[in-house]
Amino acid sequence: MIKVSPSILSADFGNLERDICGLAAAGADYVHVDIMDGHFVPNLSMGFPVVNALRRITDMTLDVHLMIDRPIRYVERFCQAGANILTIHVEADTEENTLEALRKIQACGVKPAICVKPKTPAEAVLPYLDLCDLILVMTVEPGFGGQSFMQDMMPKVQKIRQYINERKPDCELEVDGGVNAATAKICVEAGANVLVAGSAYFKAADHAQFVRELKANG
Numbered sequence: 573m574i575k576v577s578p579s580i581l582s583a584d585f586g587n588l589e590r591d592i593c594g595l596a597a598a599g600a601d602y603v604h605v606d607i608m609d610g611h612f613v614p615n616l617s618m619g620f621p622v623v624n625a626l627r628r629i630t631d632m633t634l635d636v637h638l639m640i641d642r643p644i645r646y647v648e649r650f651c652q653a654g655a656n657i658l659t660i661h662v663e664a665d666t667e668e669n670t671l672e673a674l675r676k677i678q679a680c681g682v683k684p685a686i687c688v689k690p691k692t693p694a695e696a697v698l699p700y701l702d703l704c705d706l707i708l709v710m711t712v713e714p715g716f717g718g719q720s721f722m723q724d725m726m727p728k729v730q731k732i733r734q735y736i737n738e739r740k741p742d743c744e745l746e747v748d749g750g751v752n753a754a755t756a757k758i759c760v761e762a763g764a765n766v767l768v769a770g771s772a773y774f775k776a777a778d779h780a781q782f783v784r785e786l787k788a789n790g
């Protein structure tokens with residue numbers, strides 16, 4: 573089954589509660605929350621108070637994507653704030669610290685996940701796969717919504733799908749960046765089962781129809 577995880581980076585922050593309630597009504601599965609620190613990516617977004625507020629507004633799965641340096645420093649606080657899936661980047665720290673951060677997330681009862689930027693090869697997920705409930709493949713350079721989909725990431729999605737099928741069949745495979753009805757189909761064909769969509773979701777005139785279109789690709 574294909575799942576849709578709208579990224580609230582493109583939501584109306586003046587009407588966040590309205591937009592969040594709209595996600596469940598539209599049939600979305602997760603709420604994708606992009607956390608940026610101005611170091612790992614050249615942009616700032618939101619932090620603990622927003623995750624906390626989201627937790628009070630909705631029972632939906634909070635799919636929190638940390639684009640921050642050395643996430644081990646903060647993973648427990650994001651778990652306490654209400655994340656259900658917590659994703660950290662392989663590029664953000666040493667292998668030892670990344671493993672330790674994933675274990676900390678798991679110990680909090682939250683699903684650990686790992687993310688790879690476009691220039692990072694598929695093999696980079698291998699040391700972490702056994703610990704992860706989700707692998708996230710970036711289909712744009714992280715940092716901003718509204719960028720163009722990088723179709724050349726599809727061989728990487730296929731390769732990671734193969735690793736997952738061989739070693740951790742329950743692990744989900746998510747793509748993030750430039751996903752719309754057309755590119756979603758390409759991602760699903762390559763093996764993704766969770767689709768993040770920010771600008772395309774929030775720009776759609778009919779959100780429920782948009783979610784249906786994305787899911788129809790599965």
Ligand code: DX5
Nearest residue numbers: 579714715717718750770771
């Ligand atoms: C980018 C973020 C994405 C972003 C996706 O760094 O990780 O989640 O919000 O936005 P779209 O779907 O507009 O590319």
Ligand code: ZN
Nearest residue numbers: 579606637748
């Ligand atoms: Zn994201």
